[in-house]
Amino acid sequence: MPKIIDNPPSPENLIENIRQFSDYTLSGALADLIDNSIYGNAKKIEIIANWNKGKPEIRVIDDGKGLNKEDLKEAMRWASKSFSSSRAVNDLGRFGLGLKVASLSKCNRLIVSSTTNKKENNVFAWDTNRVKDSWGMDEYSEKEKELLNLRQEIGTEIIWQDCSLLTENFTIEEEDFNKILKNDVNFELGKIFHRFLEDKDPVLKNKKNQNKIQIYLNGNIIESNNPFFETSEKIQYDEEIRKKYLGKEYYVNAMMLPSWRDVSKSLSNKIEGKNGKYESQGFYLYRNKRLIVSSNWFNMRYKNLVSDLIRIRIDIDNNQDAEWQISGNKTSAQMPMRVKNEMRGLIERWSEVSKSPYQKRSKKLNKETPKLWKMQSISNGWRLKINSSSEIINSFKIKLSPTDEKHFKSIISFIEDSLPIEKLSTVDYKDAIINSPNDKRQDYMTLCEHLINSYLDINPEIKSDAIVKKLMELEILEQMPEIVKDTVSQIFKNKKNKNQN
DSSP states (O other): OOOOOOOOOOHHHHHHHHHHHHOOOHHHHHHHHHHHHHHTTOSEEEEEEEOGGGSOEEEEEEOSOOOOHHHHHHHHSTTOSOTTSOOOTTOOOSSSOHHHHHHHTTOSEEEEEEEOTTOOEEEEEEETTTTTTSOOOEEOOHHHHHTTTOOOSSEEEEEEEOOGGGTTTTTSOHHHHHHIIIIIIHHHHHHHTHHHHSSBOSSSTTSBOTTOOEEEETTEEOOOOOTTOTTOTTOEEOOOEEEEETTEEEEEEEEEOOOGGGSOHHHHHHHHTTTHHHHHOEEEEEETTEEEEEEEOTTSSOOOSTTTTEEEEEEEOTTOHHHHTOOTTSSOOOOOHHHHHHHHHHHHHHHHHHHGGGBOOOOOOOTTOOSSEEEEEETTEEEEEEOTTSHHHHHHHTTSOHHHHHHHHHHHHHHHHTOOHHHHTTSOGGGOBOOOOTTHHHHHHHHHHHHHHHHHHHOTTOOHHHHHHHHHTSTTGGGOHHHHHHHHHHHHHHHHHHHHO
16 A cells, blocks of 8 residues: 655645636625625624735625634634535525635635624634744634724624735725726626525516625625516516436526617616626526526527527526535536536527527508608619608708708719619518617607607797607507607607706
């Protein structure tokens, strides 16, 4: 039998290697700490991020049940749980590494204080500067505790000190630090824990959310950032499907967002979110209701315009980590091949449904529909022409000088002659797709503004309802009631404010 020799790793090298492979963002690291707070029955979690004159200190304080001395010591031990260990059903942890790795990926001194309902308080710490010489955890005396200015009464308080890793080795400014908190931490934590932040359970509709918590960042509550918009009547849902993989259950629920033409600007902005609808399509994988992976097709398809309205939720329990290859920092996973095969049919079915909001709601052109386009009969057939007497065209013409009007007519003639009739004759009209770039809403709002001002120039006393009715009679705008109403409302609001001043 080979001889066993004692060859322990250097503590300094071990921590440095852990940092290099942890790949935590600030929001991801804080999320791991919040996981522990939720498991500890916390209902209120406060994150206090203090710039501290370029030496940031971060505290995460919860009102959970707290840990006694032995439990806290175990929680601070590296790899306190095996990957294969059985877990409580509400445990959001993975390897028993999250608290330590997440924290030391951002700071050099991790301090954890925990107080039980019996007022027993214990404080332990890992200090990367000290363990370079001697590997061991620090236990704080009563006198040393007083210097920490602890804030929690019952629960757990985690303190990150010497956070040079948060300042890129003290090279970023306070303004950049605050931007990270506002644009990254606030947004991401609202998304990761959205199912814990809402009053009603987002899945069990109309039922009180028994897992509700509150998370505060520097005194400001973090709002739910729900990518599924359960409360909107404009959303189409599939019934939740229960599946099994290797004897373990997972749940699937698909949804389709409405087209930008069918919703108000405020809802459209929420749906667009930080990354836009295009980047937000795909699967959302939840582990014990906590978001793990978002907007990912798991290499089953590419992101594209037609499917940018599709979002599919998958729920798994914490006993399926191995099958889904959940990463240690809970930010990536791999969908099992057998599950992929089952999901393909669902994706294809919803892809067909998702085409409808982009499909042109067209009517066959005839002599009775001379709107923006008109059909003109000629001796040997017919041709399509832009109707120069339509309200849209006429509203531009009346404001042009004679020279500009001449140029305008030549452009119209060029557009008419460039119409690809040959191509149109070879395709099915019902499959025509209207593109939806992010600025398309603004384009149509600009058109509405122009038409509204034209109506007001002709009749300053015209009512807003009458303008909405006139705009909704136009061929294109009849498909966009929310855009028409939003624009009319804004212009009349501006008009009222101007008159009051």
